[in-house]
Amino acid sequence: MSGFAWGPALLFCPADRPERYAKALERADAVILDLEDAVDPERRPAAREAVAASDLDPARVIVRVNQAGTDDLAADLAALAETAYRVVMLPKAERVADLGALAGYDVIALCETAAGVLAAPELAGHSSVVALMWGAEDLVASLGGTSSRHADGSYRDVARHARSAVLLAAGAAGTAAIDTVHLDIADLAGLQAEAEDAVAVGFAATACIHPSQVAVIRAAYSPTPEEVARARELLAAAEAAGGGVFRHDGLMVDGPVLAHARAVLRRSGAETP
Numbered sequence: 001m002s003g004f005a006w007g008p009a010l011l012f013c014p015a016d017r018p019e020r021y022a023k024a025l026e027r028a029d030a031v032i033l034d035l036e037d038a039v040d041p042e043r044r045p046a047a048r049e050a051v052a053a054s055d056l057d058p059a060r061v062i063v064r065v066n067q068a069g070t071d072d073l074a075a076d077l078a079a080l081a082e083t084a085y086r087v088v089m090l091p092k093a094e095r096v097a098d099l100g101a102l103a104g105y106d107v108i109a110l111c112e113t114a115a116g117v118l119a120a121p122e123l124a125g126h127s128s129v130v131a132l133m134w135g136a137e138d139l140v141a142s143l144g145g146t147s148s149r150h151a152d153g154s155y156r157d158v159a160r161h162a163r164s165a166v167l168l169a170a171g172a173a174g175t176a177a178i179d180t181v182h183l184d185i186a187d188l189a190g191l192q193a194e195a196e197d198a199v200a201v202g203f204a205a206t207a208c209i210h211p212s213q214v215a216v217i218r219a220a221y222s223p224t225p226e227e228v229a230r231a232r233e234l235l236a237a238a239e240a241a242g243g244g245v246f247r248h249d250g251l252m253v254d255g256p257v258l259a260h261a262r263a264v265l266r267r268s269g270a271e272t273p
Helices: 018-027 041-053 071-080 096-102 114-118 120-124 136-142 157-173 188-201 211-221 225-241 255-268
Strands: 009-014 030-034 061-064 087-090 106-111 129-134 176-179 205-208 246-248 251-253
Touching: 009 018, 009 211, 018 030, 018 041, 018 211, 041 071, 071 096, 087 096, 096 106, 096 120, 106 114, 106 120, 106 157, 114 120, 114 136, 114 157, 120 129, 120 157, 129 157, 136 157, 157 176, 176 188, 188 205, 188 211, 205 211, 225 246, 225 251, 225 255, 251 255
Parallel strands: 009 030, 009 205, 030 061, 061 087, 087 106, 106 129, 129 176, 176 205
Antiparallel strands: 246 251
16 A cells, blocks of 8 residues: 555644644644635635644644645645645545646545546546545535435445445555545444444545544554454464465455455554565
8 A cells, every 4th residue: 555654543623723733633643734624715824824834743744735726725835835744635636637736745635526536546546646535525515415324324325335436446556545534523433333344445544523533443443452363363374274275263264364364464563474
């Protein structure tokens, strides 16, 4: 997974709230300083000044800039030129041409419109793109809809399709995929279920909007001691079997199953055979 340098919990922070920057970075694996949706347009000039004046660890800072082709993006990039921050998240990315203004930056392409989801394979293959992320609410808005979720909190089919499409596009290009935010801050159980599903299918990280969500995401992405022990046992059994398909605890074990076990060890920080 090329270019992905962070842990699993990426925390958004409004860029017009500089008093929150350091605390957000302290609590999460990386902070996303948001110059777009989290900031009222009238406050964006002050937000840019705050970003330019900040002095956070650039290795753990992502800046969500504004949409390609806007005057806001040009102003965002002028502010970033005064900083050491070199990772940007581009919202509403819809075509490779949208990346043209971002030369010299590593880019997280946010596929959150119908056009963006369909363009995900081309965006993922661009040399500057280090990850794809998807977004549910802007996606549904781009379709003229009103809600990405059913009354029980589960995603509607179009959102589930977009999530899978972005994940597959990222995987096919060998880049990372980031799962979208869970907007119901109080629903930690729902967040846990979504984060557990995200790691099970191969997302590299989950974005979040509140510090209380960080621990839930980290726990979901961290294998339990039992899972690590099981993975080690399986890989040891494979070595003892000498290769090929074999039976272990009543189950058939082949290459994909062993790849799953190695993924568990990688997430745990352990060395893999």
